Amino acid sequence: MAERIEVIGVGPDGRLATELPGDVSLVAGGARHLERFAPPGVATCVIGGDLDQVAGALDAAVGTAVVLASGDPGWFGIVRRLGRDLGADRLRVHPAPSSVAGAFAAIGLPWEDATVVSAHGRAPGAAIAAALVAPKVAVLTAPDRSPAWLAHTLLAAGCGPRTVVVASRLGHDDAVVQRTDLAGAVDLEVADPNVVLVLDEARLARIGAATVRGHGPVGLPWARDADAFEHRDGQVSKPEVRALALARLGAGPGRLLWDVGCGSGSVAVEAAGLGAGVIAVDRDADQVARTRANADRFGVGVGVVHGPAPAVLADLPDPDAVFVGGGGPDLAAVLDLVLARTRDRVVVALATLERAGPVLARFDAAGWDAGGELVQVQDLRPLADGHRLVPRNPVLLICGGRRP
CATH class of the missing domain: 3.30.950.10 (Tetrapyrrole methylase, C-terminal domain)
Structure with a gap:
């Protein structure tokens, strides 16, 4: 068993992060690294698709083994796998500048x-x-x-x-x-x-200057007032509905979302502000322009696609989660495609109760668990020397997750 495994990075300048030890008995690495750096007469192991074989060879080596890896082996590199298979305490990692x-x-x-x-x-x-x-x-x-x-x-x-x-x-x-x-x-x-x-x-x-996280300024607000967005005739998700939808979708860095029937793009823009990658889709060219304008206004990157769903969805990369905000005549066909291709979560906003049953049935038929939540908000308004509550139109959210 190898007592020590030296994991040595090869920098973009072609140099080793440290010299190979003199007592090395096995060198593992890509073919180009082995050709260049493996000492004559020392056993080698090519790192390819079968990492189990590589781990076995390293484990069986006598004395000191060396692994050559591009750049910093601890950053999207082989250190994670070697640490899991062979034990992190056996590794000595020498990082080079990454590619x-x-x-x-x-x-x-x-x-x-x-x-x-x-x-x-x-x-x-x-x-x-x-x-x-x-x-x-x-x-x-x-x-x-x-x-x-x-x-x-x-x-x-x-x-x-x-x-x-x-x-x-x-x-x-x-x-x-x-x-x-x-x-x-x-x-x-x-x-x-x-x-x-x-x-x-x-x-x-x-x-301008660097931020704490790569996707934009820190502390971007969300659940903004509807009037913060450019919109047409009130066709914009209200803050409370938007906040619940984003929570159910799990919007955040590394997540890829679709916003189908995006309208003003308020859900897409705020999901992007939370770090998610978003593709916003709408058949209305004016709404597509509004989505782009709102994304630009708040300084976030959003992919925007003009065309009718479900046809225009066919060429998009598979999403982790989907918000369906436009419940037009093609809702059933949209849901069939979305439920077949989405990894884990789908949220559908409905304005009428009659649609809830058919939508829930489609989730069930596709192998998803789903339930509904009625979002009812009442605004406080002055009345004489007191206040009254003024109700808004309620919105029904159907939220579903793929069954394990």
Whole structure:
């Protein structure tokens, strides 16, 4: 059994974070790292798809084993898996600058305010969500989650203008840094490995100094008054309804949401303010314009798609949660698609009680648990030398979760 496992980072400049120990008996790493750094005559193990085999080889090694990993092995790297399988107390980790640090350095940008996500070996929703909502994002890619895939997905999701920087093969003689926009990135030819920076430069200029969290200013209010949003004839979710809907949806960083029938976009804007990536959809071009204007007013990133649901939903990435605020004639078809593709939560706002039964039946048929909550708000208004309560129109929220 290996008494010590040295996990050594290889920086974007191609240098090791520390020298290999003289008593190393096994070196594990990617093929390119082994070719360059493994000492002659020392046993090697290529890190590929079968990490169980790698862990077994390291565990069986005699004396000191070495693992070579790109950048900082503790940041979206192999340290988590090795610590779980072999014990963190056996690891000595030597981090090098990450590829993300190298990419930002290549274009002269600070990155303490960046959001960093990985699409490598993980479900892609969090990467898409971050690129939609945050103004400065680094995405660690994979061959099947390429810069072209990311750009195509963001365009389909209605993402606004972005500068895209792709840094390929940092630390090699053929390193390339390419700068374009989302449309240009769809056809960009890049080599592996690479990292993608997605920058909302207009919003970055407005934000200015770094914030505590990458997606925007700290302490953004939510459940704003309806009049804070540009809207048409009162077609905007009221603050109390919006607050409950956002709580039921679990809006927050790393979550990808749809707002179907978004109207003024108040739910989408406030979900984005809480850190969620949101795709807002509406068939009405004027409402789409209002959603974009409201997102811009409050300085948040929201993907906006113009078109009728459910047809326009087909090309969108699968969401974690969905808010259905427009209960038009196609509600049944919209729900069928949404319930088939959503990961965990769906909230439907209804203005009439008659729709509640059919909606609940559709949840049940799709294998979801659901219930209803009537949101009734009464405003305090002066009356003579006292006050009276003035009721608003109630709204029924049907909230559902996928059965375990």
